[in-house]
Amino acid sequence: MIVVLVETTPTGEAVEVSQEAITFARSLAAEGGGVPVDAVVVGEPSPDLAATLAAYGVRTVHALSGDAYASYAGAAWAAGLKGVRGSSVVVMAAGTPRGNEVMAHVAAREGVAMAANVLSFSGLSPFVVTRQVVGGGALEEMRLGDRPAVFTVAGHAVEAAPADAPGAAEVVVHTPEIAAADLVARVVSSEEPEPDLSGTLKSARVVVGAGRGAGSSEGFADLLELTELVGGSLGVSRVVTSLGWRPHHEQVGQTGSRISPDLYIPCGISGAIQHWAGCSSAKAILAINTDPDAPMVTKATYAVIGDLHEVVPAINAEIRRRRTA
Structure with a gap:
């Protein structure tokens, strides 16, 4: 199983780079013989979000729910994700600030390496990825020999595209217990940016x-x-x-x-x-x-x-x- 962390907009839609990450996951799943792709979201997904994830071929949507997820906390998201990943062989996210932070926490908890800003993969045994390094000024091949393989996908590494056959996108709600230590660093307030043309x-x-x-x-x-x-x-x-x-x-x-x-x-x-x-x-x-x-x-x-x-x-x-x- 491949698990993808899906980030959402304030209105509850999947952000484009998360759709790209799911598209990347599907190509990886196909190379591995058709293993299922699951998604993890924070908060209970709306019917529209579930429908979008179904169109992208997601089998199961794991929704992390509870007071601990009322605001962003990287360690708490990672703890919740680790609790629902089961026997997945790959845990991944889009290469956003949150995606990179959460995957770093996941890798540390699993005791494995983490590859950030992956552009492509070549082969599964061993699993080798090509990623951006030195601020995108160079490319590096990295072997992820441990399981689960943990990485993020660089923005626009692939073009987001729905699956040929939709998935069930069955929603399963999880309310895992989160340690107080995982909430030490969290978002306590936020402000709307000035209106401008750079929101996207x-x-x-x-x-x-x-x-x-x-x-x-x-x-x-x-x-x-x-x-x-x-x-x-x-x-x-x-x-x-x-x-x-x-x-x-x-x-x-x-x-x-x-x-x-x-x-x-x-x-x-x-x-x-x-x-x-x-x-x-x-x-x-x-x-x-x-x-x-x-x-x-x-x-x-x-x-x-x-x-x-x-x-x-x-x-x-x-x-x-x-x-x-």
Whole structure:
């Protein structure tokens, strides 16, 4: 059996990267002869969530319920997951901050290694995975010889897709006892971020990036327009947040979000290694910069050498023209 931790949105829907993780699990299950894929969710799932998981081929939905799960606590989630995994040979999650934390706790409790940000696997005996390391700047093959194999799947490593044949998605509610020690580190309060275009930054298919070249907090109008025109999200470099031009939750990089869009458009971003760690998984990069030797330009798929305040308005105008032509 393969067990996948499924994260949900505030409205109770499965997040896209968890759907990708289930899709990855199905390919792994098929390679192993068709072993079942089960899901673990925190809180009792809505009928819509159960229907979604059924469409993705999930056999059983294990719902962790009780006061201990009223707010996020990584160790408590791991304890609950360990209690319901049974004889599963694989325990996995999406490579989100919570997914990575919970799987690290699971691996520690099981006394096994944990592989983060897995992109693919090759063979089952031995079970070898390829994963992102050094902030996505390199790939590493890792052998997971112990059972259960514990790992997370990098965002957009596979495309989320329903199963050819739906699963039963039978809901089984569990109320495991959680030790007080597992609740020492937990979320005690949360605040809604400022309204902006980056709420789906990690799952966005197109991300427009902005760096020091924006010039000031007033220099984002054209970049925000481009973001809206391409239906994407805005991401910024660390210097932008350090200067207070944009909020921290928009930061892309080693200390911010790690993104894997189909297209990343970094504007006025030099491409320091810390920022590259957050965007190197982009499938294509179109850099806009005045410096032809900037690291971001030399690593980009395509580059436009010029001032973003001249280039971006021209791109916006052309997009508008083509849409009205």
